[in-house]
Amino acid sequence: TQLLEQSPQFLSIQEGENLTVYCNSSSVFSSLQWYRQEPGEGPVLLVTVVTGGEVKKLKRLTFQFGDARKDSSLHITAAQPGDTGLYLCAGALGGTSYGKLTFGQGTILTVHP
C-alpha cells in the first residue's frame, strides 16, 4: 500500500494552462516537501510546508498543506514548457520515523509549446 497517493500520475497540457497536483494520505505528517526531478538528476527542493492550512507561493507555483496535515496540493498557473519535469511530494511522519521521508509516486508533467 502506498502511504502517499499522488495524482495524477501523468499530466500533458498546453502552455498557458493551469494545473493542480494532489498528494493525499490517511496519515498525519509533521512536514511535507515538494521536489522537482529532472532526468538523470536528483530531486531539487521546491518548498517545505509544516503548518496545517499553510499556503506558500513561489512565483507561479502555489503550495497548500491541508488543515489536518494529511494532504497537500501544488498548483501551477500559466504553465510554461520549462515547467516540464517530474514533481514529487514527500512527507515526514515524525515520532519514531523522524528523518525518514515517504515519497509519492510522482507526477510527470509535460507542457507543450
Added chain:
Amino acid sequence: NAGVMQNPRHLVRRRGQEARLRCSPMKGHSHVYWYRQLPEEGLKFMVYLQKENIIDESGMPKERFSAEFPKEGPSILRIQQVVRGDSAAYFCASSPPVGGTQYFGPGTRLTVL
C-alpha cells in the same frame, strides 16, 4: 556553498562484485539519508545516519547492504555480491538538525550486468 556530492555518478558492476557508493553532505549538515529509486518506481527510504551512528535502517535489505558515516570522510553505502535487481539510482540526502529539510545529491546510477 557546495551541495550534496555523490560519486561515482555511474557505476557498472558484474553480478557478484561489490559496489561502494559515496556521499558527502552539505557543509554543516550532520545527518545523511540514503534512498533508492528503482526503474518505474518512486524513491524509497533505505537508511538514516548521523556521524558514527545508524539511526534508522528500516528500509535496508537485511542482507548484502550496509551503510556507514564515519567521523571523518563521506558516508558509504556498500552493496556486496550485487545482483541484477540492485540496478537502480541511489540518492543521498543531507540535513542539519533532525527533521530539517533534506537536500538531495545528483545520485549514483548502478548498473549490474
